[in-house]
Amino acid sequence: MGLVIVSLLLGWLAAGTGLILLAGFGLVLLLGLLYTVFGLSWLEIERVSQLYNLPVASLRWRERNAPGFSSYIRSVGRNLGNGRMWAAFGNFVLATLLGAGMLGALRWSISAAILAFAPMSNTSSVTLEGWELSSAQAPWLIPLALAGVGVVVALVFLHRAISTAIIGTIARETELAQKAQTSSVQREGAVRAAEVERTRIECDLHDGVQPRLVSVAMALGLAHQQIDTEPQQAKELIAEAHTSTKAAITELRQLTRGIYTSVLEDRGLDAALSAVAGRSHIPVQLDIQLPKRMEKNAEAAMYFAIAEALTNAAKHSRASWCRVTVRVREFEGHPWLWARIEDNGIGGAHIQPGGGLDGIHHRVLAAGGTLHLDSPQGGPTAVEVNVPCAS
Template sequence: MTLLHMALLGSAGLILFSLLLAWLSVGVALTPILGVGLVVLAGLVYALFGLARFELTRISSLYDMDVAPLTWRPRRREGFGEYVRSLGRNVSNGRMWALLGSLLFSSLAGSLMLTALQMAVRSSIVAFAPVLQADNADPLGTVPGLWGFQTPVSQAPWLVLAALLGIAVVIGLVFLHRMVTVGIVGSIARETALVERVRTTAVQREGAVRAAEVERTRIERDLHDGVQPRLVSVAMTLGLAHQQIDTDPQQAKELVSEAHASTKSAITELRQLTRGIYASVLDDRGLDAALSAIAGRSHIPVGLDIQLNGRYPRVAEAAVYFAIAEALTNAAKHSRAQRCQVTVRVREHEGQQILWARIEDNGTGGARITPGGGLDGINNRVLAAGGTFNLDSPQGGPTAVEVNVPCAY
């Protein structure tokens, strides 16, 4: 297949580049005439970009390479000036010029390959002509030779050597084509992978920051609205008891009992608050037990279908745990659901284990991600763990939340 590619490019590639050079010359020559050449040069940019995309597709399909496609850099705003700047950004695209260089090299290598192949074929024909055309040999011992000349029979070994040399050049050019083009496209693939990795890291960092901010806001709200007023009430009750302990011991005893009950309630709220930060049962007994505890505390019936094999990284387990806990809380508060179903599996994706969870309720639907809301918190936690979050909640229900968290990243 590589030989066929090189033969086609060797036949048409250099002609194509000659036409592109002529196109450039015409554009430059017509530029002083009312700027007509600028339109021609703009068209040349599109043509070069199309050839670069063709070369990327050709190499990636020929050698089965997984490479991100070459994308046109669009305008960021409306207006002619922005259009010109967009063309400039695409002209300065290093990936495009690297691919055009690969196409030019392939065309030159293909042209040389065709010349070497022609030499090998002709030398082979002439070398074996004495055997094939013995009746046509003249008394001087010559046969119709290379390029129409008469070739002495004694030169047949040299012609065989020339044929073998031509074949060796063809094979060498094929391997050279593979090495150079794969190197160029591979460097582009590595650059693309690095850019994608940086983008993913930035998204994960942003998700972690937002998740921490949402969690901090939730803790502040719970402390301010729940635990703090209860502790203030305990302090005031104990203060009243202290004032009445001498004059009215019975009333003081009742106040102390009231403060004691309020203190136990505050401790319970603090435990719930710390459970929302991190569930210790995850460390002690794993994700299955932690989810069973959530289902047991839920205000609506929860069906669990969990199939796990042992323990998984703490980050992955925590992300899935909090996603399920928050989804069940939202369902209890907003969906008016009668039942929820939680399914957890371990899946394989590109050689990596993925913790997959689906939480579905039969409520009214219409759930949306709002900044600072519970679903936004799920999304941020999952992004910070390197996973993905999907929400499907049409009006009228049902609502389904899916999370995928890699067990290592």
């Protein structure tokens, strides 16, 4: 079948090339030939990847990225220069040639094995591929039959070596491209998460701690001016400054807790989330089942994602309760931290640039994880977070 297909394709190519000057009809034939080669290449990748268990991504047609005929022509050009397609098609041609050789060797081996027993039928002579032998010489065909079997086996292994080399190279290129894309997404997520975190810290400092410190400075300045003339009022100002200082210290502690928590480092995710739930204005039900301490970066990413999700729920959801579920799940043979944060609020949450969910999203991306938000109007809201980890 391969020889027939290759012969038809060569004839197709010759006809298309010869008819180009006939009102461009040959271009239509050549375009159809390109689609046919693409289909054969796709089939070859699927065949070899399934036959030898190679993790190869399917061959995809490179679609046009804009409407219009010119964009279609550019997409045809991109597909015409698709190295994966031509490598797979070359493997198809080589497999066809090897298959033809294997069938010839197999036919030779079977014929030789049958003719080797010619003396048992009282035949005076035998002929194999134009080679005439007497009945007495026929048993010498047995080694030739075994040699033919050896050629068949050798061609089978040669096909495996060549196919895995060509299609395996495509698999490695695909894997490297996927890793590069994943690294790019993680890098962008880390940069964006750092930017959102910096903006949050600036807002907290500007709107909370800074005004309190300014108030403390003003109160102490007035007390300094009045300490000799109006000592009682100066004492009141100092007391006010003392109260504002304690409030500023509390806000700074909360701010640093948002950056990093020592409880997470010392006692793990369960204890850190218990502390977050205890500070929440909304009752939080925790359901955390972890077999052991997980990888540090994964725990940190999951902690900040859950803490920020609970903060958002307290600010915007109007919920009366929240539920946090944390588990370890297996995915592709590796452990992943999985969490689901639910509330019975009004819903309608969405990821917007600079928002809390945007920060969660990019922090999870930076850790190589995923985030899924389900928040229809009217509620409820559910956030699912998956982060890869190592035990």
